[in-house]
Amino acid sequence: MSRLLTAVFLLLICVAAEGGKVEAYAFDSAADEARYKQLVAELRCLVCQNQNLQDSNAELAQDMRRQTYEMVSAGKSNEQIVTYMVDRYGDFVLYRPPLKSSTFLLWVGPFILLLIGLGALLWVVLRIKRTPEPELTTEQHERARQLLEQDEDKNP
Numbered sequence: 001m002s003r004l005l006t007a008v009f010l011l012l013i014c015v016a017a018e019g020g021k022v023e024a025y026a027f028d029s030a031a032d033e034a035r036y037k038q039l040v041a042e043l044r045c046l047v048c049q050n051q052n053l054q055d056s057n058a059e060l061a062q063d064m065r066r067q068t069y070e071m072v073s074a075g076k077s078n079e080q081i082v083t084y085m086v087d088r089y090g091d092f093v094l095y096r097p098p099l100k101s102s103t104f105l106l107w108v109g110p111f112i113l114l115l116i117g118l119g120a121l122l123w124v125v126l127r128i129k130r131t132p133e134p135e136l137t138t139e140q141h142e143r144a145r146q147l148l149e150q151d152e153d154k155n156p
Helices: 002-019 030-042 059-073 078-089 104-130 138-154
Strands: none
Touching (some): 030 059, 030 078, 059 078
């Protein structure tokens, strides 16, 4: 039993040590640190896809943060850093990809779907309005009158 507890304890220590990794970068100025934070907040993690580099713990995100830090420290501009990331990883690394032929559907697609939905809704509404009310036969009128009279007799 003590071996099992020891193994569990060692496993917990290993997991805690792995999860506790903290990247600490030293910047020459507060402006560089702010630029770094802005860039890692705007670039997408390719592994997690719905997280930015700042929030992701994936190894690729750690590597991309390190690359960003090195480029910021080397004095590269934000545009140069973003261009490098796009050249290396593609437009998907950007949360706001540029409008070009390969991303056109991404930008226009939601509006097309909205127009299709509004068109379908309009078609259904107009079709319902065009459907004529069915005419009641004299027997149906008589039956309705009898039911109303019975109801009036029960509830004066």
